[in-house]
Amino acid sequence: MATILDVAKLAGVSTATVSRVINSPEAVRLKTREKVTNAMRVCNYKYNALARGFATRRSNTIGLIIPTINNQVFAESTRGVQDYADLHETQVLLGNTYYRHGREERLVNTFRERQVDGLIITTTDLRGAVLKTLVDEEVPFVLLYSTLKGGEMTAVGIDNYQGGYQATEHLVKLGHKRIAMVAGNFSVSDRSFHRWHGYRQCLNNNNIPYDRRFLIQTEYSLIGGRHSVTTLLSLPKPPTAIFCSNDYLAIGTIKGARELGYKLPDDLSVVGFDDIRIASYMVPELTTIRQPSYEMGKLGAELLLQRIEKKVKPIQLMLESSLVVRKSTAIPPGEALPADC
Amino acid sequence: MATILDVAKLAGVSTATVSRVINSPEAVRLKTREKVTNAMRVCNYKYNALARGFATRRSNTIGLIIPTINNQVFAESTRGVQDYADLHETQVLLGNTYYRHGREERLVNTFRERQVDGLIITTTDLRGAVLKTLVDEEVPFVLLYSTLKGGEMTAVGIDNYQGGYQATEHLVKLGHKRIAMVAGNFSVSDRSFHRWHGYRQCLNNNNIPYDRRFLIQTEYSLIGGRHSVTTLLSLPKPPTAIFCSNDYLAIGTIKGARELGYKLPDDLSVVGFDDIRIASYMVPELTTIRQPSYEMGKLGAELLLQRIEKKVKPIQLMLESSLVVRKSTAIPPGEALPADC
DNA sequence: TTGTATGCGTTATCAC
DNA sequence: GTGATAACGCATACAA
Numbered sequence: 172m173a174t175i176l177d178v179a180k181l182a183g184v185s186t187a188t189v190s191r192v193i194n195s196p197e198a199v200r201l202k203t204r205e206k207v208t209n210a211m212r213v214c215n216y217k218y219n220a221l222a223r224g225f226a227t228r229r230s231n232t233i234g235l236i237i238p239t240i241n242n243q244v245f246a247e248s249t250r251g252v253q254d255y256a257d258l259h260e261t262q263v264l265l266g267n268t269y270y271r272h273g274r275e276e277r278l279v280n281t282f283r284e285r286q287v288d289g290l291i292i293t294t295t296d297l298r299g300a301v302l303k304t305l306v307d308e309e310v311p312f313v314l315l316y317s318t319l320k321g322g323e324m325t326a327v328g329i330d331n332y333q334g335g336y337q338a339t340e341h342l343v344k345l346g347h348k349r350i351a352m353v354a355g356n357f358s359v360s361d362r363s364f365h366r367w368h369g370y371r372q373c374l375n376n377n378n379i380p381y382d383r384r385f386l387i388q389t390e391y392s393l394i395g396g397r398h399s400v401t402t403l404l405s406l407p408k409p410p411t412a413i414f415c416s417n418d419y420l421a422i423g424t425i426k427g428a429r430e431l432g433y434k435l436p437d438d439l440s441v442v443g444f445d446d447i448r449i450a451s452y453m454v455p456e457l458t459t460i461r462q463p464s465y466e467m468g469k470l471g472a473e474l475l476l477q478r479i480e481k482k483v484k485p486i487q488l489m490l491e492s493s494l495v496v497r498k499s500t501a502i503p504p505g506e507a508l509p510a511d512c
Numbered sequence: 513m514a515t516i517l518d519v520a521k522l523a524g525v526s527t528a529t530v531s532r533v534i535n536s537p538e539a540v541r542l543k544t545r546e547k548v549t550n551a552m553r554v555c556n557y558k559y560n561a562l563a564r565g566f567a568t569r570r571s572n573t574i575g576l577i578i579p580t581i582n583n584q585v586f587a588e589s590t591r592g593v594q595d596y597a598d599l600h601e602t603q604v605l606l607g608n609t610y611y612r613h614g615r616e617e618r619l620v621n622t623f624r625e626r627q628v629d630g631l632i633i634t635t636t637d638l639r640g641a642v643l644k645t646l647v648d649e650e651v652p653f654v655l656l657y658s659t660l661k662g663g664e665m666t667a668v669g670i671d672n673y674q675g676g677y678q679a680t681e682h683l684v685k686l687g688h689k690r691i692a693m694v695a696g697n698f699s700v701s702d703r704s705f706h707r708w709h710g711y712r713q714c715l716n717n718n719n720i721p722y723d724r725r726f727l728i729q730t731e732y733s734l735i736g737g738r739h740s741v742t743t744l745l746s747l748p749k750p751p752t753a754i755f756c757s758n759d760y761l762a763i764g765t766i767k768g769a770r771e772l773g774y775k776l777p778d779d780l781s782v783v784g785f786d787d788i789r790i791a792s793y794m795v796p797e798l799t800t801i802r803q804p805s806y807e808m809g810k811l812g813a814e815l816l817l818q819r820i821e822k823k824v825k826p827i828q829l830m831l832e833s834s835l836v837v838r839k840s841t842a843i844p845p846g847e848a849l850p851a852d853c
Numbered sequence: 854t855t856g857t858a859t860g861c862g863t864t865a866t867c868a869c
Numbered sequence: 870g871t872g873a874t875a876a877c878g879c880a881t882a883c884a885a
Contacts, residue, residue, distance in 0.1 A: 452794075
């Protein structure tokens with residue numbers, strides 16, 4: 172495989188000149204440039220970006236760590252990151268934590284060994300040692316889907332508390348009093364925890380007593396939702412509405428309820444979170460909290476590159492989220508008409 | 513940042529020895545090893561995998577090129593690739609072509625500059641120059657979701673022809689005679705083209721005349737399906753069944769038909785392709801052709817690593833696909849009961 | 854505008 | 870078992 176040395180010899184110039192035509196062509200005389208360009212073609216020269224990174228101590232690579240690419244939401248933000256990186260000659264290394272702290276730590280270390288210029292992390296372990304180390308050792312990184320509102324870490328996210336509050340408030344306004352929540356495990360999802368806070372505060376503000384049997388923590392999956400709803404609906408006084416902390420849980424919940432003979436939304440209202448693309452294609456169309464995943468990824472990548480260039484101080488950005496009312500929510504059963512009519 | 517030279521000095525050994533404790537600890541005396549290990553801790557040494565790659569001319573990185581991470585199917589195979597790579601100390605660089613030939617070419621070049629050890633590609637341009645060049649220049653690569661049954665390229669896929677045939681046959685057996693197909697554009701999806709072949713051959717074998725107005729090529733998306741069905745159902749003699757070349761098209765088709773007042777599956781049968789996770793959560797639950805995406809990714813990664821090690825010759829693997837009958841297909845309208853009863 | 858010389862952090866090939 | 874040292878391919882300060 173030809174190197175710049177080969178090209179240099181062939182063109183009768185120095186390697187420095189070859190390097191210049193690659194990196195700052197305008198700094199070399201047209202004639203010389205052409206000689207070099209020709210030589211490159213002749214020996215089928217292929218640029219070695221690894222060697223460059225080695226020499227400049229800059230890899231033009233970032234590491235992206237997410238729970239799982241399998242979740243549409245993270246696929247969207249990943250796309251945002253990729254698209255932005257792509258425009259800035261930056262490549263992205265991708266890793267899934269599968270919501271495991273140990274894997275998150277391992278990925279961070281592996282990526283650092285790979286000399287990534289920075290990291291974008293949707294963390295599963297906000298209070299853990301991993302992020303602290305990153306701060307201490309001044310590794311540029313930004314948190315995605317963050318719940319942070321201050322501090323020394325750069326982060327972009329939405330107000331999960333508010334999202335949880337809005338979702339719950341929507342149900343309260345419809346007249347629901349028995350509102351359950353199917354949440355992602357708090358131990359691995361700070362976001363879920365914040366959403367629950369919003370949920371609980373909303374109940375509180377509306378004088379609805381909090382029933383702890385109405386909270387189920389489970390894994391973020393279709394199955395998780397399907398199982399959880401079975402538990403909830405077999406309670407002596409089952410809920411008439413369920414707030415799920417993501418759309419997959421909501422879709423699973425809807426399916427599970429239907430399997431139990433419930434008609435939706437008449438017998439049970441369900442609200443999701445995220446507004447994945449398919450949400451509006453479900454039956455009933457899913458009422459949910461929309462968060463701008465793609466934009467979040469894009470913005471996260473932008474912030475990271477700026478951090479790498481040391482152009483900005485740590486900052487926490489909160490993007491807008493909003494309630495999207497569709498067809499999976501309605502007034503409680505027996506509200507408009509008596510149940511026995 | 514400390515290097516092995518620092519460690520060597522601190523431990524009073526040579527860099528070669530430090531390198532040895534990293535790569536083949538058993539080759540160095542326990543006592544020396546401990547000295548080195550200690551020195552590493554003292555100066556907070558961090559291994560530089562990039563420098564290693566530079567020296568060994570092996571990056572332990574592979575490039576994964578897919579149409580879009582946004583499609584659940586590719587997310588699954590991506591996971592398969594990642595999981596396998598992860599077990600073999602290999603990182604994966606991810607890129608989306610968005611079904612654009614130019615982007616595919618650019619990604620291949622960029623990844624090669626990055627010195628990836630090999631590539632895994634779900635190509636959008638099977639007959640193009642890009643793959644040919646890869647073969648000529650002996651770059652290890654494997655095709656995913658491939659339609660190949662021979663030749664010099666390593667590939668793993670399913671029998672798309674057979675998938676298309678099975679899907680259509682299912683509809684024929686239910687009694688449908690007017691069967692349309694909503695397909696991904698043939699120009700960017702060889703897979704779609706093969707599925708169409710299966711579809712057409714099945715019609716042929718069952719003496720059902722082929723009507724070219726019953727074929728719509730569109731982009732692989734929910735919207736694509738939704739729009740296509742509108743066109744099909746406004747035909748003078750509209751189809752009673754539609755075979756869609758992926759699940760998103762099918763889900764879009766179902767939604768579009770419902771918006772036109774059709775009851776599914778009574779008024780219209782729909783078959784998808786892929787069996788993405790959410791398929792069984794749709795209403796009606798989607799009848800579709802299942803393909804083992806995760807396994808395909810895993811197998812592709814395995815084959816690629818073997819190709820890199822030069823342990824195997826080019827081979828084309830076909831995984832099993834199968835028809836999954838659920839609720840989105842039924843006998844044609846007016847078949848059991850007269851339409852006007 | 855172009856060339857010379859050196860460094861980047863590791864591995865690998867010899868010696869010892 | 871261990872050490873000395875030459876690659877690896879490119880960028881860059883400094884000279885010319």
